[in-house]
Amino acid sequence: MFSVDVLGEGVDVPSVDTVLLLRPTQSATVLTQQIGRGLREHQNKTTLTVVDLIGQQHRRFRFDTKLRALIDSRNGRLVDQVENDFPYLPAGCEIKLDRQSREVILSSLRAAAGAGNWSVLVDDLRRLGDVPLRAFLRDSERSLTDLYRSRDRTWTRLRRDAGLPVAAGDEHHEALTRAIHRLLHIDDADRVETYRRFLTAANKPAQLSERDRRLLGMLAIDIFGRRHGFVDLDAALNAIWGNPAVRDELAQVLAILGDEADSATQPLDFGPLRVHARYTRDEALLALGDGSFEKPPTAREGVRWLSDISTDVLFVTLRKSESRYSPSTRYRDYALSSRLFHWESQSTTSRDSPTGRRYRQQRAAGTTVLLFVRESPTLASGAGAPFTLLGPVTFVEDRGERPIQITWQLQTPMPESLLEVARLVAA
Numbered sequence: 001m002f003s004v005d006v007l008g009e010g011v012d013v014p015s016v017d018t019v020l021l022l023r024p025t026q027s028a029t030v031l032t033q034q035i036g037r038g039l040r041e042h043q044n045k046t047t048l049t050v051v052d053l054i055g056q057q058h059r060r061f062r063f064d065t066k067l068r069a070l071i072d073s074r075n076g077r078l079v080d081q082v083e084n085d086f087p088y089l090p091a092g093c094e095i096k097l098d099r100q101s102r103e104v105i106l107s108s109l110r111a112a113a114g115a116g117n118w119s120v121l122v123d124d125l126r127r128l129g130d131v132p133l134r135a136f137l138r139d140s141e142r143s144l145t146d147l148y149r150s151r152d153r154t155w156t157r158l159r160r161d162a163g164l165p166v167a168a169g170d171e172h173h174e175a176l177t178r179a180i181h182r183l184l185h186i187d188d189a190d191r192v193e194t195y196r197r198f199l200t201a202a203n204k205p206a207q208l209s210e211r212d213r214r215l216l217g218m219l220a221i222d223i224f225g226r227r228h229g230f231v232d233l234d235a236a237l238n239a240i241w242g243n244p245a246v247r248d249e250l251a252q253v254l255a256i257l258g259d260e261a262d263s264a265t266q267p268l269d270f271g272p273l274r275v276h277a278r279y280t281r282d283e284a285l286l287a288l289g290d291g292s293f294e295k296p297p298t299a300r301e302g303v304r305w306l307s308d309i310s311t312d313v314l315f316v317t318l319r320k321s322e323s324r325y326s327p328s329t330r331y332r333d334y335a336l337s338s339r340l341f342h343w344e345s346q347s348t349t350s351r352d353s354p355t356g357r358r359y360r361q362q363r364a365a366g367t368t369v370l371l372f373v374r375e376s377p378t379l380a381s382g383a384g385a386p387f388t389l390l391g392p393v394t395f396v397e398d399r400g401e402r403p404i405q406i407t408w409q410l411q412t413p414m415p416e417s418l419l420e421v422a423r424l425v426a427a
Contacts, residue, residue, distance in 0.1 A: 014040035021052040063108040068143065070095065072417055079109040088420060118153065118161075121146075125162040133252040144256055148181040155180075155249045167245035176239070176246040179223040180253060185379075185386035188265050188277035192258035195219060199251045204241040215272050217293035218283040226282065226296040233293040266412060268391065270309065270370065275391035275412050280384060281315055284372060288313065302331075303346060305355070311368040312358070314343065315387055318425045319376045331403060333373075335422035338413040341371065341393065344403040351401045359406060362395040369393050371408060375421050388418055 019038040038048040067078050071086060081088065082105055086095045097105065124140045125131075133155050137143065147153055154177040160166045169176075186192060194215055198205055208216065213233065220236040221228070230236045240247060265274035271287040273279070279287070282297055290306055290313075291297035297304075304313040320330045331344035349356050362369060372387035379385050393408035414422065 012040060013037070014042040015045060016040070017042075017045045017047060018049045018051070021050065063105045064146075067105075067109075079106060082106055082109065087424070090416070090420060121158055122161045125158055125164070130164050133249070134256055137256070144184055144253065144260075148184060148253075151178040151181050153181070154178065155252070156245050167243075167248075169243040169245055170239075172239040173243050173246060176223060176243055177249065179225075180246075180249060182222050182384075183219075183250070183253065184257065185278045185280070186254065186257050187261040188274050189258050189261060190265070190274060191215060191272065191277070192254045192261075194272075196251050196254050196258075199240075199247045199254070204237050211272050214287055214289070218272075218279075218286050220293050221282050221286065221296060222280065228293075231294075236293065266391075268389070270311070270368070273389060275389055276415055278386040278388050279372065280386050281372075284313065284315075284387065284389070288370075301346070305358075309368070310366070311370060312362075314369065314371050316343065316371065316373045317375075317377055318373065318422055332405075334425045335414060335419055336407065338416075338419055339410045340396065341373075341390070341408045341410060341414075341422075343371075343406050343408055345406065347403050349402065349404055351398070351404060356401065356404055359404065360395060360398050369395075369408065371410070373418065373422065375418075388415070390414055 016038045019035060021034060035048075035050055038050065064078055067082070071078070071081055072088065082097075082102065089095065121140075121142075125136055128136055128139055131139070137147070147155065147158065156166055156177050186195075194212065198212075198216065205212070205216075216237065217233055220233060220240070223240070224230065224236055228236060230239070265277045268275055271289060273284070273287050281300070285291055285297035285299065285304065286293070288306060288311065289308065290299070290304065302315045302317075304315075305311075306313060316333045318333060331347075333341070333343050336342055345356070345359065349359075351357075351360065358365065358367060359369075369392065371390045371393045373390055374385045374387045376385055390410055391412045393410050396407040396409050398407070399405045
């Protein structure tokens with residue numbers, strides 16, 4: 001049975017086990033609806049096969065838009081995932097490409113990622129006119145990562161290059177806009193709303209609670225970096241409020257990030273942190289009271305003991321490349337299940353050292369251990385990759401020493417998207 005614009009949505013035939021796509025579309029929503037016709041469960045169906053026979057009706061077809069409906073771009077660049085045969089698909093799923101289709105798709109993805117694509121963005125904005133950022137992304141079928149692929153690509157610059165009005169700024173304007181790409185990891189609705197509430201206010205906040213001071217300190221250190229040169233947080237906020245175009249751009253970006261967040265975060269009794277939200281190392285430590293904007297955290301290693309709150313903070317990178325990690329620091333850290341995580345201490349830590357005893361006696365001593373995990377050190381844009389806060393963990397067992405191999409139990413199950421990666425690295 002074939003249809004033309006009839007079975008795209010609202011039809012329920014659970015026994016369908018094969019879907020042939022013959023309708024050209026670059027809409028992720030429409031594509032999801034099309035495939036969804038075959039994803040209904042049925043007692044006699046174990047597999048859904050989707051055969052996609054379209055996509056070359058014109059040379060400018062956006063394969064990147066289609067692929068984002070099927071794979072998670074946070075697991076790395078789309079072109080890398082295609083080249084490596086889609087390594088991060090959920091269990092039981094696979095995407096097969098014949099040789100010619102693979103070459104066509106890779107060529108399209110590389111062209112879309114090229115520096116020359118900026119002129120296409122400019123042309124699209126000129127065509128759409130003076131529209132907000134959200135409308136531009138929607139009508140041009142692009143994502144925030146398409147626009148903020150590097151620090152030089154910003155909404156303010158795009159508007160300026162398209163001949164649209166942009167509010168004047170001061171000497172901090174360029175540095176502020178070039179930092180926005182470092183904020184795209186923010187996925188906590190509570191933090192998004194707090195930032196937007198401040199940024200859309202006409203005046204800089206006069207008084208701050210301790211929680212809001214930490215939150216704005218996290219934002220400021222993302223924007224200005226550890227070597228910011230400001231006397232205090234108030235001076236940094238003055239620089240932000242002195243550039244209304246930047247504040248407007250930040251508020252628009254944050255609104256989109258809040259809408260796109262796909263992880264349900266949970267509150268944590270440690271500063272303005274939430275379980276399953278993503279944070280940079282500096283953000284996490286500032287939120288926990290380790291340092292401030294004026295005196296940023298000094299720790300760069302993967303472990304940090306915060307004696308004031310009796311908390312061990314563990315920062316784990318799952319994929320440790322030989323170019324970035326020495327043999328002694330390529331620890332084997334991976335998920336055993338959604339609630340159990342295998343972790344190795346620093347290579348010099350023995351069982352009977354003060355640190356070793358603190359880890360092993362964590363339950364009896366009542367100390368807290370917070371586990372932050374990320375897949376790789378950097379994102380495709382070159383920015384440092386954020387960590388997902390998996391929340392408090394408790395000691396289960398240990399083996400060996402230098403390093404000590406410890407199994408931690410998570411209070412909250414790991415998100416499925418991260419669990420798939422965290423299991424793969426153990427292989």
